Amino acid sequence: MKNLKICTKCIQPNTRPGIFFNEDSVCGACLWEKEKKKIDWSERIVELNKIAHNAKQENAMYDCVIGVSGGKDSTKQAITARDTLGLRCLLVNYQPEDITKIGMDNIENLKQLGFDVISIRPNPKIMKKLVKFDFFERLNPVKATEFSLYSSAYIIAEKFHIPLVIQGENPGLTVGTSLTGVGKDADALKAYKLQTLSNGWKEYLQVEGVSEKDLFLFHYDVSKLINQNAKGIWLQYFLQEWSYRGNAEFSSKFGFKGRDNFRPEDIGTYVSFGALDSDIVPVNQMLKFIKFGFGFCMDHVCYDLRDGLIDKKKAIELVLKYDGKCEERYIEEFCNYVEISRDEFDKTCEKFRGAMWIQENSEYRNQIHDLLKEIYDKE
Numbered sequence: 001m002k003n004l005k006i007c008t009k010c011i012q013p014n015t016r017p018g019i020f021f022n023e024d025s026v027c028g029a030c031l032w033e034k035e036k037k038k039i040d041w042s043e044r045i046v047e048l049n050k051i052a053h054n055a056k057q058e059n060a061m062y063d064c065v066i067g068v069s070g071g072k073d074s075t076k077q078a079i080t081a082r083d084t085l086g087l088r089c090l091l092v093n094y095q096p097e098d099i100t101k102i103g104m105d106n107i108e109n110l111k112q113l114g115f116d117v118i119s120i121r122p123n124p125k126i127m128k129k130l131v132k133f134d135f136f137e138r139l140n141p142v143k144a145t146e147f148s149l150y151s152s153a154y155i156i157a158e159k160f161h162i163p164l165v166i167q168g169e170n171p172g173l174t175v176g177t178s179l180t181g182v183g184k185d186a187d188a189l190k191a192y193k194l195q196t197l198s199n200g201w202k203e204y205l206q207v208e209g210v211s212e213k214d215l216f217l218f219h220y221d222v223s224k225l226i227n228q229n230a231k232g233i234w235l236q237y238f239l240q241e242w243s244y245r246g247n248a249e250f251s252s253k254f255g256f257k258g259r260d261n262f263r264p265e266d267i268g269t270y271v272s273f274g275a276l277d278s279d280i281v282p283v284n285q286m287l288k289f290i291k292f293g294f295g296f297c298m299d300h301v302c303y304d305l306r307d308g309l310i311d312k313k314k315a316i317e318l319v320l321k322y323d324g325k326c327e328e329r330y331i332e333e334f335c336n337y338v339e340i341s342r343d344e345f346d347k348t349c350e351k352f353r354g355a356m357w358i359q360e361n362s363e364y365r366n367q368i369h370d371l372l373k374e375i376y377d378k379e
């Protein structure tokens, strides 16, 4: 594959859609890490307090809406908004189709911490059609979930006239796709521009048996929010302490739990606290590996490398061992859910196999892994 590059700071490949690499082959996420050191965080806290103060002046039923999945970031957002900023919060929980036991426990834990929660779940029959469409069209069965996950907080803010929407992480900053879509500022009203959502929900109108009214929970009207003078913020923008592991540690003090007793090869990563609420996620990460040559483990080692918790050798070892792995049970469950055969699943995967794979007899070799091995030998 031509122009295949690995970030010289972490080991992120340039096959991630929308990724930015500078002339020294440093990825956008590593550049953000560097930029973070120059930020005047006390100034940002002043700004955040002002936004919170203004939201309280509106005298709405709630000061803010927070979209929560029950994961590590949700607990951090909710506790920070209520206990640090003194906001009256309404949590909006988008419930995935196949919510896991641990996903349910975490969301229940969050409720028990003392919050009002609205749960949103789009029609499962429609959802199944969309998941199937996304699998066959782009090998990304969680795409529809993302539309609803992001939109639900904005929809509730508009309908309840709540002046502030608090989102957690701006994925543009953390994974380094900052030049696309949402930019690097605090404004989360622009979430609909995120790389993951940029195709637009209207694409689903071509799915048989799906009409515009079926898709009400999959988009929000930003102009109505602007007219209501509502604001949306990425909390990450304001907090110096915002990291993958840091948020998990923070949230675990409030009862959040990761997976215990898991085998890294079953979920394709060594980290216990990522994407806990749905078993489609490990399947989707494996599909990502087929399309782009990297999966869940790559994301996690890059976070840990940037935080200085592991070295490159260790990171590469982990990626070579776990990236793209997924337990057969999850794949079977997914095939049963969308009602396709395993053969149809495999054939669809092959249609999307990325250019970084070289076929050798009946096997495929990943050129990203070839590059990683070279780096490993030089370290």
Ligand SMILES: [Zn+2]
Binding pocket: 007, 008, 009, 010, 011, 012, 026, 027, 028, 029, 030, 031
């Ligand atoms: Zn990097």
